[in-house]
């Protein structure tokens with residue numbers, strides 16, 4: 001952290017002397033990419049942008065946009081759909097009965113919500129809980145993509161029908177991509193059904209359980225856990 005601050009001070013000093021750029025070697029580029037000082041600054045900017053966002057009509061429906069919750073150093077990310085009215089009220093993902101259900105589901109694969117940074121694909125609630133529209137997803141997707149870029153999770157679990165719409169232009173059905181590891185930049189993402197959907201469609205319970213077992217396997221492989 002201190003090294004990053006010193007470098008930044010030095011660059012400002014060079015800039016004041018009239019240098020507009022300096023050639024950077026590969027090691028220096030790597031340092032910039034991996035240093036949390038720079039990432040945290042970027043994350044803070046994204047957080048502020050979300051907090052003040054009025055890019056789509058959902059800004060008139062929400063009580064508050066939800067940035068997410070969890071350890072910024074977490075190697076796992078959980079992406080859920082869009083805030084429901086309770087999440088909108090409390091300003092965090094998975095509250096009340098859904099929080100209990102999530103803990104139960106994650107416990108079945110020996111994980112807890114603290115292992116993840118949790119965020120929504122679309123950051124504001126929708127009128128009456130309807131699915132977000134194409135324009136709303138298009139306006140909002142940049143936030144999630146930037147969160148992934150700067151948090152750099154190794155493995156991502158994505159719940160529901162909205163997250164695939166962020167990553168695929170051809171709009172595949174969730175049933176056609178669920179349970180398969182998909183590489184996106186440096187992360188592996190596994191799509192599956194939202195636990196809330198399972199409550200309304202009990203037949204989905206087995207499919208969700210199968211996908212979670214796969215997620216656990218990838219988790220063990222990636223983090224070399226036996």
Ligand code: SF4
Pocket residue numbers: 050053054055056057058059065122123124136139140
């Ligand atoms: S849904 Fe996303 S794009 Fe729309 S207002 Fe909320 S934060 Fe902005």
